[in-house]
Amino acid sequence: MSKFECELVADLLPRYIDKKCTQETTEFIEDHIKSCEDCRELFEVMNTEIIGATEDKPAKRRRLSGGIKVLLVVLGYLGIVIVALMIFSYSLMNGVL
Template sequence: MNRFECELVNDLLPGYIDKKTSIETNQFIEEHIKECQECRDLYEAMVGEVVVENQRSTYKKKFRINSIGKMVLIVLGYLAIVVIGLVIYTYILVNGVL
């Protein structure tokens, strides 16, 4: 096998696996794979199953607030400050601290 054919088959393999190549291209790839062990190994690796173990991640997910949520939090903060101020003002008026 010459190197050009191997490179050509390597470029065509993804389309061949996805069944997007023509009949003539399929025949060329199949004949080449029968004769070339390196390209056959690559083909088998591409169509083989990949086993991934599910491992729990150790990172913590960051909590993000969108812009509307930020605006609501700011308004609630100002509202809390105003309510606290009114409570203190009312306490002073009722008890005559001044």
């Protein structure tokens, strides 16, 4: 195989693996891979890497226990009450009310 064909196939392999090539390009790559050991090995490595990357599991999300959720809700309401009291006391001290 010519060096140019191997370089061309190497450039096109990602699109071929993603199935985004035209029919003619797909046939050219498949014919070349059948006859060129180096490009076939490159294809196998690239295909394995792409398949392995898509099979990774998403990161686990930690869930809060019921007690912690209740505590956070209570703290949120407490914060709202404190802010409301601060506004009310500021209004009283400055004669707004």
